[in-house]
Amino acid sequence: MAQLSETYACVPLTERGRGILISGDPKSNSILYCNGRSVIIRYLDRPLEVSVYGEHAYQATVARFSPNGEWIASADVSGTVRIWGTRNEFVLKNEFRVLSGRIDDLQWSPDGMRIVASGEGKGKSFVRAFMWDSGTNVGEFDGHSRRVLSCAFKPTRPFRIVTCGEDFLVNFYEGPPFKFKLSHRDHSNFVNCVRFSPDGSKFITVSSDKKGLLYDGKTGEKIGELSAEDGHKGSIYAVSWSPDSKQVLTVSADKSAKVWDISEDGNGKVKETLTCHGSGGVDDMLVGCLWQNNYLVTVSLGGTISLYSASDHDKTPLLLSGHMKNVTSLTVLNSDQKVILSSSYDGIIVKWIQGIGYSGKLERKVNSQIKCLAAVEEEIVTSGFDNKIWRNSLHGDQCGDANPIDIGSQPKDLSLALRSSELALVSIDSGVVLLRGTEIVSTINLGFVVAACTIASDGSEAIVGGQDGKLHIYSIKGDTLTEEATLEKHRGAITVIHYSPDDSMFASGDVNREAVVWDRVSREVKLKNMLYHTARINCLAWSPNSNMVATGSLDTCVIIYEVGKPASSRITIKGAHLGGVYGLAFTDENSVVSSGEDACVRVWKLTPQ
Structure with missing residues (x-):
């Protein structure tokens, strides 16, 4: 008999210049993200417990728990949404072809009866809202001319839907059935993410123009913005509200995450800038975030998930990382301590310890692609697609300098x-x-x-x-x-x-x-x-x-x-x-x-x- 005892999960698949929209379920304290055809469920307080849903025929892009936590809706690049149960081996409830192109975001209505999805489409169909059990349309979504990057459902009645995207527009719809009410063009670049506050009183949009704007949740009128003082110096890719609707978390290409206090009149001031761990390279740009229970979750372009304490920002965050691409080779470095090295073809070598999980990435001076990996005591040997062999000495998580051996x-x-x-x-x-x-x-x-x-x-x-x-x-x-x-x-x-x-x-x-x-x-x-x-x-x-x-x-x-x-x-x-x-x-x-x-x-x- 063989029983699965640990999974060292892949990290979210990211793309330079784009945010990723991760989500979670506060009841089970789990988060959802996608990599390839897989949807990954991770438990924040049990990092080695991971579930993987792999039934999409195409690359999965976004997934969300239903309000009661019993169902998950996940979408892919073909425009398909699959709705499946979180228990009983992920039983499939429904599958609908929603858009003609990639879906970038989707949200459930607070009663769990409807779903809105947005992304790429033909003509003017970039957004669609439908009944979760029948797929029946519940509205018309005119008003966008380009890809719609994000959408949000107001969590309280009367229901509203907000959408935003690459045409710099923020559109507001009333319903159901949903109809276009008004449009804002206050941003001067892609609008990457829109989110309603949990109490439904406000919603916020963030953009590649480095701004965050706040609107009234019921009327859709603009009421305020995030202060430019201590603000982000790069594109803001994602935003998430605190459970009490009084603060938001934002992440940016400037490699920082910020917590903002939101006043009653709808303006935001920086309360804290979270120190982000990393070498300061491109991979440390932050592209996704989630505020869940007492966790502030950020995701970097390199896929590293940082878990901060919402009540103690100075506490060192727990880092969860791993591979983003096919893991082509494995070797056990030290069987006494159960140290495992794995390499993926994009040149990343990750160190794991059985029973603990992620233990760091091996830093090499040259990050060339890797085809084969072998290790012995204090040395790792790698070969790639560039006719070279590298022999690096190992010092903890650092690889010593090595001259490549060109074998022709x-x-x-x-x-x-x-x-x-x-x-x-x-x-x-x-x-x-x-x-x-x-x-x-x-x-x-x-x-x-x-x-x-x-x-x-x-x-x-x-x-x-x-x-x-x-x-x-x-x-x-x-x-x-x-x-x-x-x-x-x-x-x-x-x-x-x-x-x-x-x-x-x-x-x-x-x-x-x-x-x-x-x-x-x-x-x-x-x-x-x-x-x-x-x-x-x-x-x-x-x-x-x-x-x-x-x-x-x-x-x-x-x-x-x-x-x-x-x-x-x-x-x-x-x-x-x-x-x-x-x-x-x-x-x-x-x-x-x-x-x-x-x-x-x-x-x-x-x-x-």
């Missing part, structure tokens, strides 16, 4: 001799490159198209897998490789090969969904019929005691086999990662870590069957 061709696979960590084997299309430290010892043309490679922990032997499905075994002496044997069993290109930790066996996987465990001395098949995936095998890992081997596939599953038992007594983890599994590692005999295209990392506890 794109690296396909990378393996370290763990007991003589100086030695590394890199496969390229035509053969392999042998490295000792930062020196290229030899570049060897093997005469066939290479797909994967591995090197024994003592550096005495290497196995190279070909595009033709053959495994070539070489002895290593000095800077030369001597072919000792060729093994033929696979019926497709080899994708991955790894020696067992005790070096007595090795395992290989291929594009034709088969894995094989071999005895290293006799070179006989030790575990056969490992044919339970339905698509290519992307990764495999051995348990520290060499008793188990796990495989991860494009079919979204992880399968764990025990070497001494028939393959049919396997453990299968179905749907481990939406879009496919790309990284696997064991932290101990009973814990396997997986990563995938959904940008999440998960820890699974194994119990004997």
